[in-house]
Amino acid sequence: GMGVLPALLKKGLQYSVVKYKRFLHNYAESVAGQVLNIDPLMYEEKKKQSAKGHKRQSVKAKKIIEQNMKKKREEQVFKDEQKFEWLRKSLSQSSGKDRIKQFDDFVKLACPEVQYKARQAKLNMCQKELESCRSEAPAQFWKIHLFLSCHSLVDEHLLTINKKLRRDIVHTVKSLGFVGNARMIEKELEKWLPSSTKARQAITEDADNDSTCCRFQLSFMGHLMENKEKLEPDSRIQAFVPDMWQRKVMDCVDKNESVVVSAPTSSGKTFISFYCMEKILRSSPDNVLVYVSPTKALVNQVAAMVYAQFAHRKTDLPPGKTLCGVFTRDYRLQPQSCQILVTVPEVLDILMLSTVTQEWVRSIKYVIFDEIHCLSEEHRGTVWERLLLLVSCPFLALSATIGNPESFRGWIQKTELAKAEAASVKASRIHLVVHENADRHAYLQKYIVAPDRDPGQGKVHGPDIVSCHPAGTVILQRVIERGLPKDFTMSTSEALHLYDEIRQHFPKLPSVSALAPELFFRNLRVIGRDEARQYKRKVSQLLEDLSRSSAENVECIRNVAVPKTER
Secondary structure, X not given: OOOHHHHHHHHHHHHHHHXXXXXXXXXXXXXXXXXXXXOOOOOXXXXXXXXXXXXXXXXXXXXXXHHHHHHHHHHHHHHHHHHHHHHHHHHHHOOHHHHHHHHHHHHHHOOHHHHXXXXXXXXXXXXXXXXXXXXXXXXXXXXXXXXXXXXXXXXXXXXXOOHHHHHHHHHHHHHOOOHHHHHHHHHHHHHHOOOOHHHHHHOOOOOOOOHHHHHHHHHHOHHHOOOOOOOOOOOOOOOOOOOHHHHXXXXXXXXXXXXXXXXXXXXXXXXXXXXXXXXXXXXOOOOEEEEEOOOHHXXXXXXXXXXXXXXXXXXXXXXXXXXXXXXXXXOEEOOOOEEEEEEOHHHHHHHHHOOOOHHHHHOEEEEEEOOHHHHHOOOOHHHHHHHHHHOOOOEEEEEOOOOOHHHHHHHHHHHHHHHHHHHOOOOOOEEEEEOOOOOOOOOOOEEEEEEEEOOOOOOEEEEEEEEEOHHHHOOHHHHHHHOOOOOOOXXXXXXXXXXXXXXXXXXXXXXXXXXXXXXXXOOOOOOOXXXXXXXXXXXXXXXXXXHXXXXXXXXXXXXXXXXXXXX
16 A cells, blocks of 8 residues: 555656656747757768778769759759749738748748749739739838849849849839839849840949938838848858857857857847757767756746757667756756756756755756846845856856946956865856847837827826837937937938938038938948948937037937927
């Protein structure tokens, strides 16, 4: 009778583990879209075969290889064409935005031959939808994507475009009202598709952009502008080209050094975490990485993402080892037999101080502190501080909301110096990588709740929500004394609106005229994020310079910066 209860408890524990694994599997599918057959995050360079062992291929072998590659290529084209036909048939059941997304998602994965057909089909679809629109808002949507479709064909298939499609693209852009932009397209195509002498004479040498097209892009296409910066590929990553700040962090991880990373949400911090995990998984089955999340909900999410990202590695582990473990106050899943442990700070604090787990603590080779700004919390901050003191291995400290990253890094460096002095060892250097990501589109719009007062009685009838420009949220006197705040941001449409207001008050100033969109974006068919960021920065600087130039300008600048509700 006494042995029945432990057996039942053991059986119940095993059932709960299986249940949680099933939950992780389903959660991983919902987060990542797939679990199995995931490509590895990092690629090792293949070792070159020695000259002694290298055998020269015969002509017949080369022909067979070429034939096989050609056959595979044809099979891939056939499969993509079938997918494209299925996509075209299913589009009738989707809304406008869903259809655009389905086209764009398909184009990313299709082979070049089918990409060309898909982009043509998207162009035709946008034309038909624009012609059938009866209201302004849908027409604006299709006008934007029709413009982008024309330019994507020119950018990606410049050598493939035939004369008929070339005429259609130029005519379409002209019909949108962008004559100067159409001339720029025609001039660019003329370099690769020579036409008759009459056609050459019709193209003016100074085919510059027009004001209407630039203003259209700034007003309605800020969220769709692409980053044109060409970065060199990194041999460590094959799936995409990492940004410069990500490369800096990877360099520190490769050297087993600690880094404080301050980067906005959705800028790529998760990839950095995966890169660090991959390094630990490749090093040794006995090495452990600990991922510290502030809440149990985030623990479950991170565990699911780890499960999805590294599912292909489950078969590489030795007996008795698991890929990912979870340890919270409510639940534990193989915490001391896993290579990646996802936990909360309070539990890691207990593990680090327990005498029973010291052997496991010595196997920790990297710690990732997610949302490290939680260190400033009143009740839980001491736990985070204690962990920074207890950890003896390199760590990543990630956050999107560190107000003073340099001071924070300096404080952590002091703790490292204190630890090293107490242990009589050399102190490790703490690196700081800050990514401001100033080219992100500002989706948040500012509004003011203004009461509707009766002028005669002074009674409030009800609130009125009024749009407010970001320049109206700053104190003008502080702008004059210190400049605009560092976190001051504008969307492209807001920058254009601010420029127009400034131009009304200072129409003759050369510094104002130089920022006219048709001059600033003179040689650009499509405005990119980098150019838009430069324009926003120039307009912000113009606002600062004018406010500081003379006392007479202050009242004019106030009329520009202060929202209409306060005028």
